Amino acid sequence: MITSDVQQAAAVIRAGGLVGMPTETVYGLAADAASGPALAHLYAVKGRPADHPSIVHVASVEDAASWAAVWPAQAELLARRFWPGPLTLILPAGERAHPAALGGTGTIALRIPDAPLALALIEAAGTGLAAPSANRFGRVSPTTALHVAEDLGQDVAVILDGGRCSIGVESTIVDLTGSHPRILRPGAITAEMLEEALAEPLSPLVEGAPRAPGTLAAHYAPQLPVLLIDDPLDVDDPGSTTLIAPTGTAAQGFHAVVDAGATPAVYAERLYALLRASDLSGAARIAVLPPPPTGIGLAVLDRLRRAAASA
């Protein structure tokens, strides 16, 4: 059921159930991060392998620190600067999280989402909420309550409706367990913003040996094959191709042309809804002309590369 009743949703969490939770990035599928049975249910519904950890969502910086074994100065700095917001910090895990939320890593991913319903739910439930994106493993992330209902409605009793996600791609993940902070997944908080806040350089993003499903080569995939292109003229069979492209892109002869907006930020906000709609457009494939690779455009490009890798 799609609802805005936070108390009802909090009762579901306390009883070990699952709630579709709006955040500013994408919708999450939330469960009590301290409960083994709730997490087992979460992983079964999501279809997610047990060795993939989940982000634990909390409502205050003090609360975040209580889920970690240590709270370094870098964490304090980034938390005060960017939370609530689209930034996830990886730290050594404390005792509070059930090991099932940690995927055997011994580390914990923490974030305060910038979304009033999510914060109200966390506070009313009185625990941290493990919440992967509320899609089946490997598929397109949801940015509306309806997306969640379409993907998981059979298995999720309550979906909180917070409207459309304002950012549209998942949080930036920063690993604070190494000698230097390192980005594991790009998002709306960019490397430049982090380096400026930390006053130190980040370790370079390392490809390969991923611990994280969102960093697997193939992920975020719609049903149709996705082709990442530099120029619409390179598409061999435009008549059976739906093109997703920035506003004003010159393109002729396509099955459909979908407007991804004039800026990388608008592109990010629309991305997952456009991939879902393009799946239903009646074309045989989706060609995507990405936004410029600056700011959040880098996060969009990262998700599109992984969506195209499954084709």
Ligand code: TXA
């Ligand atoms: O914006 C977001 O981050 C959204 C919203 C719902 O908060 N959540 C999200 O969750 O994208 P998910 O599970 O789809 O992606 C979380 C990523 C995964 O790649 C996961 O493996 C990684 O975070 N992760 C979680 N805990 C980790 C840990 N302890 N060490 C390394 N990576 C971790």
Ligand code: MG
């Ligand atoms: Mg995900």
